[in-house]
Amino acid sequence: MSRAPGQFTVVAPGRVNLIGEHTDYNDGFVLPQAIERGLRIAVCRRPGSRALLASDRGGPPLDIDLGAPLLAGRTDWGRYVAGVVAGFQRLGWTIPGFEARITADLPSGGGLSSSAALEVGIATVVETLAGQALDPVAKALLCQHAEHEFAGVPCGIMDQFAVTLARRDHALFIDCRSREVAHVPLGTEVAVLVIDSGVKHALGDGGYAARRRDCETAARLLGRKALRDVSSIEWPSLEHRLREQEGRRARHVITENDRVLAFKAAAEAGDWPAAGRLMRASHASLRDDFEVSCRELDLICDAVGRLDGVFGCRMTGGGFGGCAVALVDGPRASSIEALARTACAAALGHAPEVFLTTGVPGARVE
Template sequence: MISDLDQFCAQYGCTPSLRIEAPGRVNLIGEHIDYLGGCVMPVAIEPKITLLVAPESNGGKIELWSAEQEDTKYKISPKDFTPKTIPEEHWLNYAIGVMGAYAEQGVMTPGCRVGIFSTLPAGAGLSSSAALETAFALLIEELSGQSCSILERALRCQRAEHEWVGVPCGIMDQLSVGAGLKNHALLIDCQEQSIKPVRLPKGLNLVVADSGVKHALADGEYRERRQACEAALEILHENSWRNISLESVLKNQDALGDRLFKRARHAVTEMQRVNEFSDALINNQIPKMAQLMQDSHHSLRDDFEVSCPELDVLVDAGFAFGVEKGHAGSRMTGAGFGGSTIHLVHESIASSFIEHLRSRYQKAFGRELNCFITQASDGARLQPLNTLKPAL
């Protein structure tokens, strides 16, 4: 297999001087509440997006090439932040948006040549978009010499996704990609914008299963869920979901109506589940963790209505394996509408657990399941410049 470095050299005829890696993420619990100011519990994972970068004058142009698109290169002006509308160029808006968000702060992107490589499947709910945004943010900071905090970087990337991509996301993905810590989950308070690392139990593996259903968050369903929660908040006469109890939601069921009632019930119960899950994780209470993950998935399926048959089959298969055999919890991860499931399993049974999932999935849908084992990893990072050498 040709290395990333050799591919870059073949495409550009020069050697890169900078390597940037940004991981994907899974969320253990706390779904669709980051944009409501709730707490969430993501984990940065090993699959990642890698940028190889060669600073160039190029008339100030930024030249982009993705290994997934073979010979197609794109040139972007560092002063033109107009979103791309052609479908095959839409992914460029993540880079253009980050450049625009930094330019708003007076930080311009120097000319460079960029190679983009990924071991993250796009549309699988593993935050490939936030990884790409964060990697470009680090690129801009390194080449411009103007760095910022992990939080400020995440906020700029979030703005890029809001304004250039059209997805009104919360801050979870960008923070988890930027602040990930090996062997830890992150308890992120999205209202206070604070991060508390929580160590994962030793011997626990993360198994990620791609449902095979690609989600596209800019198509309106994600925005509708957020708007529904905002409408429910107004009916409840509150300015923060952190102030709302389940009792209040139940008392106002008629005023909310069926759809908004279900959205509100998910919001308040999911916030409570995150608090309980954090305590269970700290105290290594595996059965409690598993139950909370199952309850979370059922709420996302029934009240928030963002699951799909493939996700449901995978989660049910996880629990059918049995906690007594080493299963510690399963749920959909990410915004839903397809994407992936996350499963916590003891490392000794991870391989047999995957075979179990594949068998159940094949039987239900007649196709193979893409599934992998991963670990909690560190967040986005730069590689020392002098370690990059092409193969001889």
């Protein structure tokens, strides 16, 4: 489809994390997948050096001076946009004026990386307007820094890497220390089902940062750079050095890293029952040791996990609400989706949003 000069649309996907929660900022392993739902940013160049943005999610429109240095301090959704623009300003990029309209079919606060989709989407807008491109890893890191500095969320690299580097019909294995990635094919034997608990989370509220502090303290007390450096074999001989809460946080991270590696191997071998068992163990660990699940997510995982054709179900994202993700039998995916909707409605007392998704590419210009 042709477009007028200076007009284009950026598509930025959300993501689910199949396994590997709260391991990224511990230099560990994760295995997310970009999903069909996300953001669309319709852009039109305009004279001058101002950016005018509006969103169908409400909130006041943004008016950002692209020629003036941007500083942290905003409390509205514009903090994500300003953080990304500031990153390009520091690189010395000149950003032309533009107008943008953002539409989304991604649950906000659902743990599906709506913030990373916005950040990477805006970075793709800037690249397109400027007629140049960052290295994809540098682009993801710029967006991660924007979330740290302008949104106050000390996130790891998983979300921005997934939204930037994903490939169609694949999950993305990330070594968060080396930043090496591998694309893991997900065949037609399985499908991914997402269930929104309806409980909105806000990672900037403090729970996420508190978990990160617990992990950093545990690593320091164990004399390691990060919990990545503690193996599950040596963990039993080290656990006594930590206070009870820090010990549970560390145990989750250490065992979760093992589960990610085992899941990757199971996926590559097509052993989906084994992958599902690892997902169930991951949810139990997040619920009991890391304490980032909630009643609604636990009910969903229990109800969906009992259905025939479901290999495994777990919470996905930072926690404190958001979504669950299930790995289901591909040929029966549509019927399982309907059964899951009914089962979750019975468990929760209301019908949650449930949808199937395939793996899609990272942020791109349409």
